[in-house]
Amino acid sequence: MNGAAARMPEASAITVPVPLGDRAYDIHVGRGLLGEAGRRIAALGARAAAIVTDENVGPLYAAALAASLEQNGLRTATIALPPGEATKSYASLERVCDAVLAAKIERGDLVVALGGGVVGDLAGFAAAVVRRGVRFVQIPTTLLSQVDSSVGGKTGINSRHGKNLVGAFHQPSLVLADTGLLDSLPLREMRAGYAEVVKYGLIDDPAFFDWCEKNWRGVFAGGPERDEAVAxxxxxxxxxxxxxEREDGDRALLNLGHTFGHALERITRYDSARLVHGEGVAIGLAQAFRFSAALGLCDEADARRVEAHLAAVGLPTRLSQVPGGYGTVDDILEAMAQDKKVKGGALTFILVRGIGQSFIARDVPVDRVRAFLQDEITPSRP
Known part of the structure; x- marks a missing residue:
């Protein structure tokens, strides 16, 4: 890449600040940012960086990232892990922590997560615990991770008891979201990530949902709409x-659609051939609106509008679209109970009063959920 091309991303990048006092950092969004990574990361003042990636992403980008870092004076080491949700494990955490220590990464140095949400969650957790905390940088390579998991400091691994149950809040020092990396992403993965984009409009920004309805094709095509959607x-x-910051209140709203979606992920045993996270979220978003309408909280027209947009993009919106089936109503309720503890016979949901009007409902009776799910699986429904 010549010098002029290397400077272009800086000029066109969108910067999103995350003002958290002494934990503040910037998110940079734009095409070509991977080529700027060495200079931008070196500005953080570290002397060394351990790159954590997976065996799919690593061969594509790790060598170029390492070269960029080394050209800017940082010593590097690369740790490549198997791809997939199973990598978010105690065994992988041990492997990454040992490799980071073997690379002589000190507290003033960096762990760099190069990959999707699995890599980001695992690398971030390793950074949180190695030497009682070293700094880390997120370079998310999927749409899902660029708009969700790379931002906010949630890190962790899975336990046999459930997903993301072992972890820490550990904010990154920098996030570089190179939207050009999404050009090679399979359409299914783009769609899955887009479910999380739409979610932000549905939570509290109806104008953004309007924008998504008008501009989603540009997001997928890789035009300036993609940068704006991510930003x-x-x-x-x-x-x-x-x-x-630590999910004591409003942050739970980010789980809109996830109570239903996580239950479906459990039922399908996290088999990505059947269902990936964003597809579960898409079904969950549609269900959250249909459930809210069934409870008389929102207009059925809003529920139909949300479902129509998700379907237009190519995302599933119904239980019947889960390959291999979804079990029984009791199976779904049991999976939900593992995700959101039942208290006094009630479940916690994120429900809505309309598009952009979500709220936390902590007292939803299980029998209302059961009735809704029974209605969802009635064969006469479209």
Whole structure:
């Protein structure tokens, strides 16, 4: 890449600040940012960086990232892990921690997460615990991770008891979201990530949902709409994180659609051939609106509008679209109970009063959920 090309991303990048006092950082969004990574990361003042990636992403980008870092004076080491949700494990955490220590990464140095949400969550957790905390940088390579998991400081691994149950809040020092990396992403993965983009409009920004309805094709095509969608998603998430960094209140709104979606992920045993996270979220978003309408909280027209947009993009919106089936109503309720503890016979949901009007409902009776799910699986429904 020549010098002029290397400077272009800086000029066109959108910067989203995350003002968290002494934990503040910037998110940079734009095409070509991977080529700027060495200079931008070197500005953080570290002397060494351990790059954590997976065996799919690593062969594409790790060598170029390492070269960029080394050209800017940082010593590097690269740790490549198997791809997939199973990598978010105690065994992988041990492997990464040992490799980071073997690379002589000190507290003033960096762990760099190069990959999707699995890599970001695992690398961030390793950074949180190695030497009781070293700094880390997120370079998310999927749409899902660019708009969600790379922002906000949630890190962790899975346990046999459930997803993301072992972890720490550990904010990154920098996020570089190179939207050009999404050009090679499979369409299914783009769609899955887009479900999280739409979610931000549905939580509290109806104007953004309007924008998504008009501009989603540009997001997929890789035009300037993609940069704006990623940047606006990051702005939305950053605003929630600043208000509620440790999920004591409003941050729970980011789970809109996830109570239903996580239950489906459990039922399908996290088999990505059947269902990936964003597809579960898409079904969950549609269900959250249909459930809210069934409870008389929102207009059925809003529920139909949300479902129509998700379907237009190519995302599933119904239980019947889960390959291999979804079990019984009891199976779904049991999976939900593992995700959101039942208290006094009630479940916690994020429900809505309309598009952009979500709220936390902590007292939803299980029998109302059961009745809704029974209605969802009735064969006569479209």
């Amino acid at each position: 606006q998603s990051c702005r939305s998430k950053a605003a929630v994180v600043v208000r509620d």
